[in-house]
Amino acid sequence: xxxxxxxxxxxxxxxxANEDSILVNETENIFLVxxxxxxxxxxxxxxxxxxxxxxxxxxxxxxxxxxxxxxDQAFDLVAGAVREANARxxxxxxxxxxxxxxxxxxIVVALYLLKTSTLVFSHIxxxxxxRLRKGALVPLTKDHSAHQAWLDGGAIGDEPKKNVxxxxxxxxxxxxISVDSVTSKNGDMYVLCSDGLHDYVTDEEICQVITNSKDxxxxxxxxxxxxxxxxxxAPDNVTVIVIQCEQQS
Numbered sequence: 390x391x392x393x394x395x396x397x398x399x400x401x402x403x404x405x406a407n408e409d410s411i412l413v414n415e416t417e418n419i420f421l422v423x424x425x426x427x428x429x430x431x432x433x434x435x436x437x438x439x440x441x442x443x444x445x446x447x448x449x450x451x452x453x454x455x456x457x458x459x460x461d462q463a464f465d466l467v468a469g470a471v472r473e474a475n476a477r478x479x480x481x482x483x484x485x486x487x488x489x490x491x492x493x494x495x496i497v498v499a500l501y502l503l504k505t506s507t508l509v510f511s512h513i514x515x516x517x518x519x520r521l522r523k524g525a526l527v528p529l530t531k532d533h534s535a536h537q538a539w540l541d542g543g544a545i546g547d548e549p550k551k552n553v554x555x556x557x558x559x560x561x562x563x564x565x566i567s568v569d570s571v572t573s574k575n576g577d578m579y580v581l582c583s584d585g586l587h588d589y590v591t592d593e594e595i596c597q598v599i600t601n602s603k604d605x606x607x608x609x610x611x612x613x614x615x616x617x618x619x620x621x622x623a624p625d626n627v628t629v630i631v632i633q634c635e636q637q638s
Contacts, residue, residue: 390506390573391637394420395607396630399615401585401623408432409583409628410440410494418501419447422516422628424583426493426557435492435559438481439474443498446470458502463509464568467500471511471558471566478559493557497530497581501632506573508632511566514554517587519595520571521578526596529571529579533557551588575636578610585627586618599631607631 394415400407408425410433423439425432447470458466474496482491495514502509510518515532533556556564578599586595598617602610610631618627 390503390575390634392418392501392503392632392634393607394418394630394632395611396420396422396581396628397611397615398628399585399618399623399626401626402619403622403624404626406433407626408436409585409626410436411628411630412440412444413630414444417448418503419444419498420501420581420630420632421496421498422581422583422630424495424514424516424585424626424628426495426554431492432494434481435478435494436496438478439494439496439558442474442477443470443496446473447500457504460505460507460509460570463500463502463507463570467498467509467511467568468566471496471498471513475513475558475561475564479562482559491559493559495533495554495557495583499579499581499632506634507570508573508579509568509570511568513564513566514557515551515584515587517580517582517584519580519582519592521580521596521599522574522576524596524600526580526592526599528592529569551584573634575634577634579630579632579634580614581630581632582614583626583628585623585625586614586629588625589621589623590614590617607633 412421423436425436497512497516
């Protein structure tokens, strides 16, 4: 399997600063979207620290990562990277004199193992990973949010706001970390995104944009997704990574 990837982060139409950070490491096939929580402090710093920590942790395992990792090694590596990011942000919060809860960030991270055509991934908060296969878009992550908990509980009572996050990096010494994986098939596409996309653009619309752009490259698809978010006013920062998988001929 070979992959092509591209990512864009955009401030949006209403925010003055971009607190999202992005990583598209095509050499080692490491992909990451981080959405800093500005309401708690320096969200842009938190998201940037998360990106640096996760990439450094993975590359420290093997600077010339050749993706010969087995599944258990890859799971441990990704979990360790997320744990390291949490520790770095929490230390900055502990060492500073910030009021309130300090800075934090959500993340979704994916490591693609070429040898086995496997995407290993983890997330904290409401940054998401989707897979598009044969015209069907399926979320591979479930938000850590009050809104998702409300849905899981049968949508009883008042609907919580979507931006109330139950887990984020940097707020606690330890956080629950789950790692999962999927095996790719020819033609699969993956989308990593911040809530600046999925909070305002429905899954059906995301799917439609991608399928309507199927003859375009991953860069054009990313641009189209950013544009549709702007159609709805882009009230938040929006970040998108698209990964396309193709069988080697």
